[in-house]
Amino acid sequence: MRRSPWSTLVVLAIAQFMVVLDVTIVNVALPRMQTDLGFAPDDLQWVISAYTLIFGGFLLLGGRSADLVGRRRIFVAGLVVFALSSLAAGVATSPLELILFRGVQGLGGAMLSASALTLLMVTFEHGRRRTIALGVWGGLAGLGGTMGAIVGGVLVDNLSWRWVFLVNVPIGIVVIAATFFIIRESRAIISGRRTFDVAGAVLSTTGLLAIMLGVIRAEPLGWGSIEVIGLLAGGVLLLAAFVLVESRSAAPLIPLRLFRTRSLSLSVVALGLNSAGFLAMFFLTAIFLQQVRGLSAFDTGLAFLPMGIAAIVGAVVASRFVTMFGTRAVQVVAAVISVIGLLLLSTADASSPYASSLLPGLILFGLGITAMGVPAQVAAQSKVRTDDAGAASGVLNAGYQVGGALGLAVITTLATAHITDAMTGGTAPLAAAVGGFQFGLLIAAIFAAVNIVIALLSPSVTVDSATATEAAELEPVAI
Structure with missing residues (x-):
C-alpha cells in the first residue's frame, strides 16, 4: 500500500x-x-x-x-x-x-x-x-x-x-x-545554493495587506486621510522592494522574466479579475440571501448549488472549445457571459422570485467564470519555457488568490459605503442593504467587463484536447 x-x-x-x-x-x-x-x-x-x-x-x-x-x-x-x-x-x-x-x-x-x-x-x-x-x-x-x-x-x-x-x-x-x-x-x-526567498514572500504579502487595509480604511476616513495615503504609499513601496529583491535573488519566488511573456501577464490579470468577481459575488449574495431574504444557512447553500454545477460544465465545455476556436474567442464569450450573469443578479431584491431573479444569473456566472479561466490558463502556459512551467503555474494561482482578496476589498468597501450613504439619507435599512448588494454586483460586473478587453488584447492559442483538459483540471477556481 x-x-x-x-x-x-x-x-x-x-x-x-x-x-x-x-x-x-x-x-x-x-x-x-x-x-x-x-x-x-x-x-x-x-x-x-x-x-x-x-x-x-x-x-x-x-x-x-x-x-x-x-x-x-x-x-x-x-x-x-x-x-x-x-x-x-x-x-x-x-x-x-x-x-x-x-x-x-x-x-x-x-x-x-x-x-x-x-x-x-x-x-x-x-x-x-x-x-x-x-x-x-x-x-x-x-x-x-x-x-x-x-x-x-x-x-x-x-x-x-x-x-x-x-x-x-x-x-x-x-x-x-x-x-x-x-x-x-x-x-x-x-544545483547551487538552496535559498527560500522568505524576504520576497514577506514583502509581497505585507505590501498587498497594506494596500488592502488602505482601501478598506478609505470608506470611514476618506481617501485623502493621512492614514489611508500612508497605507497605500507604504504598500506600493513594499511591492517595489519586492520587485527589487526578486530581480537580485539567485532563486526568486517569481522569475521576473516570466512577465516578458504577454500572454502570461495578461492571464494573471484576467484570473485576478475573475477571482475578484467570484469572491465578491459569493460574499455579497450569501449575506443578502440570509439577512435580506431571510433564508437559512442551508437554504443559502442550496441556492448556490446550480452555480457550482454550471461552473463544472463551463470548465468542460471551455476545454473542448479552445481546441476548436482558440483561447481568445472562448475568453471573450466567457467574459460576456459573466457580465450578463452579474447584471441579472444585480436586479434581485428582497421579494423577487428566486427562479427568475437569482437562478439565471447564478447559472450564467458559474458558466462564465470557469469558461474564462480555462483559456486563460492555456494561453498563459503556451509561451512559457518547459523549465518555467511550474513557476508559471504558481504565479497564476497566486495571482488568482491575491486578485480575489484585493478585488473583494474594493467591491465590499464600495458596497458598504453605498449602504452607509443611503441610510444617512433616510433610506430604510432593508432597502439600503438591497441597494448595497445591487451596487456591489454592478462593480463586480465592471471587473468582469474589463476581462473582455483583456481577452481581446490576448494572443489566441489553439491546443490539443489533452492540454486543454489538463488546464481545466488545474484551473485555480474553487466553486
Whole structure:
C-alpha cells in the first residue's frame, strides 16, 4: 500500500478537498459570525480576505520549500498548521482572533496545497495515468467548492458556525496519519545554493495587506486621510522592494522574466479579475440571501448549488472549445457571459422570485467564470519555457488568490459605503442593504467587463484536447 500511487492520490485529494471546501464553506456562516462576535460590516470581509491573501502570498514559498526541504515534510507541516489554526478559529472569541487564525489557516493551506500538487506530479508519470489522476484531483477540488456552501449550511443550522472550522480537525488528523504510511518523501534535485526567498514572500504579502487595509480604511476616513495615503504609499513601496529583491535573488519566488511573456501577464490579470468577481459575488449574495431574504444557512447553500454545477460544465465545455476556436474567442464569450450573469443578479431584491431573479444569473456566472479561466490558463502556459512551467503555474494561482482578496476589498468597501450613504439619507435599512448588494454586483460586473478587453488584447492559442483538459483540471477556481 505504501508504494501505491492511487492510495497516494486519495490522501492528496482529500487534503485538497479540505482546503477548497474551506474557501466556500465559510461564506454561509458569515451572518452568524457577525452577530456572535460583533463584527463591524467593514471588517467582516477579512474573514475571507485574510485566508485568500495569505494563501496566495505564500503559495510560491510553499512550493519552493517543498522542493528544498521535502515535499511530504512540508505537506504534513501544512496539514498541522491548517488543523491547529482551524481549531483556534473554531474557538475564537473576538473578530481579531478569528481574522488572525484565518490568516494562519491560509499559510497552512498554501504549504499543503503547493506540496500536494507537486507530490501528485512526481507520483504519476506523464501520460494517461497522470491525466486520470489530474481528473480526479480537479473533480474533487470542484466538488469541494460546490459542496462547501451546502455543508456549511448544514453545520451552521444544526450545530454552530464554529463547526465550519472545527470539522477540519478530525479530517486533518486522519490525513496526517495516513500520509506517514502511504506517501513517500521526495525533493527536487537542485544545483547551487538552496535559498527560500522568505524576504520576497514577506514583502509581497505585507505590501498587498497594506494596500488592502488602505482601501478598506478609505470608506470611514476618506481617501485623502493621512492614514489611508500612508497605507497605500507604504504598500506600493513594499511591492517595489519586492520587485527589487526578486530581480537580485539567485532563486526568486517569481522569475521576473516570466512577465516578458504577454500572454502570461495578461492571464494573471484576467484570473485576478475573475477571482475578484467570484469572491465578491459569493460574499455579497450569501449575506443578502440570509439577512435580506431571510433564508437559512442551508437554504443559502442550496441556492448556490446550480452555480457550482454550471461552473463544472463551463470548465468542460471551455476545454473542448479552445481546441476548436482558440483561447481568445472562448475568453471573450466567457467574459460576456459573466457580465450578463452579474447584471441579472444585480436586479434581485428582497421579494423577487428566486427562479427568475437569482437562478439565471447564478447559472450564467458559474458558466462564465470557469469558461474564462480555462483559456486563460492555456494561453498563459503556451509561451512559457518547459523549465518555467511550474513557476508559471504558481504565479497564476497566486495571482488568482491575491486578485480575489484585493478585488473583494474594493467591491465590499464600495458596497458598504453605498449602504452607509443611503441610510444617512433616510433610506430604510432593508432597502439600503438591497441597494448595497445591487451596487456591489454592478462593480463586480465592471471587473468582469474589463476581462473582455483583456481577452481581446490576448494572443489566441489553439491546443490539443489533452492540454486543454489538463488546464481545466488545474484551473485555480474553487466553486
